[in-house]
Amino acid sequence: EAGVTQFPSHSVIEKGQTVTLRCDPISGHDNLYWYRRVMGKEIKFLLHFVKESKQDESGMPNNRFLAERTGGTYSTLKVQPAELEDSGVYFCASSQGSGTATYEQYFGPGTRLTVT
């Protein structure tokens, strides 16, 4: 079974440009999460999808960030326009739906975003 995949693995862009990150969760996982780790800080939650619906977007820093999960499969996270403080590693995670015993979240390898 394939794990959570993310694309690209690295992205270097200039301030003001746009970047779109993609996450493919494990097939059949209803829950999809976006997290971010800024240098020296802990991993922090951004957004949670249940299927195609946004369950919780309380962690999104501002309206420059837009996440979608059309069809309830893969998800994209767009940053437009990017700012220097958006630099960090963006992780995606997925988990099965309700009724599971452990609520384990499976993480992707992350996308390292550098804004210069």
Place this chain on the structure above:
Amino acid sequence: GQNIDQPTEMTATEGAIVQINCTYQTSGFNGLFWYQQHAGEAPTFLSYNVLDGLEEKGRFSSFLSRSKGYSYLLLKELQMKDSASYLCAVLNSGNTPLVFGKGTRLSVIA
């Protein structure tokens, strides 16, 4: 607020035992996870505790005390490949997002 504390760095010798502690104060509690993360890779699941006590899985064990807001990860017979960051994370409820500590970077030396 929510707060999860764990040591920033630890060093241990190959073949030894190391205990990584984690204390938490969170708005809800539905279990505590430990993840291992090698540099540049995905965090990988190690353990999940929701009841008090010790869960053993091979060389790794995890302990939880809900009344004390405390957990530890115990690694036995350390190997060089165990050098990694170890992340403590709390699940507030159901399928909600995880709340992470900053992670403990473990270095295993010969």
